[in-house]
Amino acid sequence: MNAHPFFLGHVWLIPLFPLLTAAAMLFIGRRLNNSAVNALCCGSVFASFIFSVGAFLQLIALPSEERLVTSVLFEWIPALPFHMLNGRLANFVADFGFQIDPLSCVMILIVTGVGFLIHVYSTGYMAHEGGYYRFFGYLNLFMFSMLILVLANNLVMLFVGWEGVGTCSYLLIGFYFHRKSASDAGKKAFIVNRIGDAGFLLGIFLTSALLGTIRFAEIGPALAAGHFAMGDPLLTAIALLFFVGATGKSAQIPLYVWLPDAMEGPTPVSALIHAATMVTAGVYMVTRTNAIYQLAPKAMALVALVGAVTALFAASIGVVQTDIKKVLAYSTVSQLGYMFLACGVGAFTAGIFHLMTHAFFKGLLFLAAGSVIHALSGEQDMRKMGALSKKIPVTYWTMLIATLAIAGIFPFAGFLSKDLILGKAYEKDALLWAIGYFTAGMTAFYMFRLIFMTFHGTSRVDHDVEHHIHESPKSMLIPLLILAGLSIAGGWLSWPEIFGGNSRFVRFLEPVIATTQLARPEPTHGPGSPHGEIYLMLLSEGLVVLGICFAWYLYIKRTELPGKIAKSLGGFYRLVYHKYYVDQLYDALFVNRAKDLGLALGVFDTTVINGVGVNGAGWLTRFISSLSMWWDTWIVDGSIRLGSRIVWLFSYPVRLIQDGLVQSYMLLIVVGLIGFLGYYFYLGHHAVR
């Protein structure tokens, strides 16, 4: 390990810091005051951030082909020999090992950087909440799990982090556990994720059986050594199983239903876990295993299709939501769809680029929404907001920047990453591009609908809330400002070549993808020509501006129109408003069927297991024991009692003389003495005679 520079050799410290403070919160958190909790929990994440930056700086100092540093702390699951599918003997080994390469480096910078800002924000947002130390303990535990996830050098360890973030997500969604809706949402998230995780786990097993290794660094060589054909069915199966896991964690169709409900958690949690980091784990995982995906074009096509459809589908639900956090939740699902679209068309780096910019602007959107909710004493319904821009100006301006970024206005971060994805999609399939393009318009519309309903127009705030409106404390505003800066400039890291840039970010990530580039026959370049790229950008800018204008017209100019449109659309509006009745459909198809199964098993339990089995066995035991008792009472005890009764009977005369009175014994002695003496004298007389 010492062969590497300090930070690269001590990568394992990065997840350790938050783990230590999480443990501290667990054991002594109750006794600490809020400022001690702040110092410990924010401090540990900041330390992780410093180490991440250090690792990043030392990594880019290395030549591009050496940018993979692995440090194995110990062998977690020692070598287990087993037969691979091709009959050869292999060892199953799971290291407790960390790997740092451009991809994980980007991820740890996002996780610790955005994570630190959100920790700072939380110190303001959660200041008056109960369970303060518990919140930060969970948050730190989440940071630990997420860092394990992105730093793992093998699939099993990635899975450990994967499950860890799922657990923390569950704990934090249900943070307000006294509210039934919150605890239900936590359970829903956990259970839906289990379905995905089952797929992921099967995928790991199959990878191990097929390739004989679960180390990321060895997957590429194993694929090369195995001479797998393009579209090998087993590789496709692995890719699909992994994708099942990704749909669960990253909230894609059909497993996206938990994410909107997850908004029950505190807003910083929504920002950190359900927008910036955890939900992007699926994208990270697909990118991490891109070598397998690139040999499974059918799976890639499915990933792209699911991503595109999810993007459109979720955006359409977002258009009609009235809860400010729900809009952002569906927006997150939609943006994750873009990332999968990127992965599906082979533009993994573009997916990660969008992941990063999304972490900035969506994290900011959630934090700003939290600031709005904070200002309005907990109000989340946009119908009870309006005209807030003057009252909470910092929140307004930062949120507006994030909205411009997500809508894709040049040159904000979202524009660069989204157009990179749309450009790649266009090369692959015009239909996928069309879906993504249309979704971009809808995104602009629903995001500006949110801005206009919240900050502009006339105030619809409840009267008793109105005079409490206040701008949030500095601890909340500073993270907003920093994230706003990143939402503007974050995209410039990969300034496109046609604008004279060098796509540095994408180039930086390329080595992670390039090893398997051989598998892909056609090299990628811009859509047709640079002019085509510009043309596409102008096209999407036009649609975005149209969407914004449309939102302005409906929610500022003619505020009576949305209601009329909703009424004229009738059934279709209700369908979208009720989220396409997907929850109800799942309830009808799976949840209630599972409940029925539970009830049936319950009936089976009470009648067969309990009635026949347990109670029957009990009855039989009682019956046998009653027989045994009869035998015991009448035969065993009876024979003994008969004997004693006979002795008792025969002892009756003897008992008469034993009356316990010392004088009667004496009398008997005297009488006996006289009797004996009399007899003696009688005999004496006769003998003499």
Added chain:
Amino acid sequence: MNATIPTDYYLWLSLALFTIGVIGVLTRRNVIIILMVFSRMWGSVDGQVFAIFVITDAAAEAAVGLGIILAFFRNRETLLADEMDMLKW
């Protein structure tokens, strides 16, 4: 003449004392009285050497007997022999 008292007289006196003792023991209810008349029975013992032994014996017996009676009274608060029937059980 011969002034010695005939042996028969001793024997009859012994018999009388013993009989009085037995009757006393059998008829009285109070254990102190019983102990007292029981001591009279010792008087029926003959022989000069035996008489010496008996004096010692009787003293010991009186001490032990009174000790037992005292202990018994503390437990049962009675001195009546017909209420002392616990040996039956």
